Amino acid sequence: MSMLHIVNKSPLDKGTFSSCVNHAKSGSTILLIEDGVYAVTKGSTGAALAQQAMKNGVTVSALWPDLEARGMQDTVIDGIKQVDYSGFVELVAANKNVQSWL
Amino acid sequence: MTEATGGIEMDEDSSGTIKKFMFVNRKAPYGTIYALESLEVVLISAAFDQDVSLAFIDDGVYQLKKGQATKAIDMKNFSPTYRALEGYDIEKLYVEKESMDERGLSEEDLIVDVQVMSRAEMADMMDEQDVVLSF
Numbered sequence: 001m002s003m004l005h006i007v008n009k010s011p012l013d014k015g016t017f018s019s020c021v022n023h024a025k026s027g028s029t030i031l032l033i034e035d036g037v038y039a040v041t042k043g044s045t046g047a048a049l050a051q052q053a054m055k056n057g058v059t060v061s062a063l064w065p066d067l068e069a070r071g072m073q074d075t076v077i078d079g080i081k082q083v084d085y086s087g088f089v090e091l092v093a094a095n096k097n098v099q100s101w102l
Numbered sequence: 103m104t105e106a107t108g109g110i111e112m113d114e115d116s117s118g119t120i121k122k123f124m125f126v127n128r129k130a131p132y133g134t135i136y137a138l139e140s141l142e143v144v145l146i147s148a149a150f151d152q153d154v155s156l157a158f159i160d161d162g163v164y165q166l167k168k169g170q171a172t173k174a175i176d177m178k179n180f181s182p183t184y185r186a187l188e189g190y191d192i193e194k195l196y197v198e199k200e201s202m203d204e205r206g207l208s209e210e211d212l213i214v215d216v217q218v219m220s221r222a223e224m225a226d227m228m229d230e231q232d233v234v235l236s237f
Contacts, residue, residue: 068173
């Protein structure tokens with residue numbers, strides 16, 4: 001495992017998810033938290049970017065407590081790994097580096 | 103009167119004036135405090151008998167998404183409050199269609215009955231206001 005990318009902003013409000021996808025290398029992981037989770041919801045503009053990331057060999061994860069809080073738990077696109085807070089910690093521990101896209 | 107205004111004495115001359123107030127909501131709930139703060143001010147404004155409307159554009163449309171469950175993030179789920187606005191005579195809720203489309207949402211996904219309008223119609227609606235407050 002290499003880099004864990006963390007994105008916490010909505011893809012339609014900020015360009016951080018787009019920039020992150022453009023820099024994430026194959027084998028790395030993107031974890032979407034807080035408003036970042038809107039990037040993996042069906043029919044949204046961000047979903048196309050998330051699919052592109054997966055096509056590039058990047059694992060895309062989302063924190064399910066944040067999906068559920070926003071009422072988006074039933075609209076997640078295929079291929080997204082949903083994690084809870086302990087899964088978040090495991091990702092941080094498993095990767096040699098973490099980059100938070102603020 | 104002093105109770106509704108938090109103890110502040112109102113100017114007698116201005117108390118009878120009714121203005122058109124629009125609260126423009128552009129942020130997703132929970133990620134920032136804007137959505138909740140807007141709702142607080144909207145509820146306060148109801149005490150002043152003004153002509154209040156709420157506009158939901160951009161990420162603001164996410165505020166009205168059905169099925170919000172915030173237990174796991176340990177924050178207050180304030181989405182049911184939008185349904186209570188009717189009880190405060192706040193019935194003008196405007197949602198921009200283009201903003202919903204960009205987010206894969208439709209009217210059926212929303213927690214309250216709203217008036218859906220185009221971006222151009224929303225611009226006209228904003229133009230008609232005496233006061234616009236953006237959150």
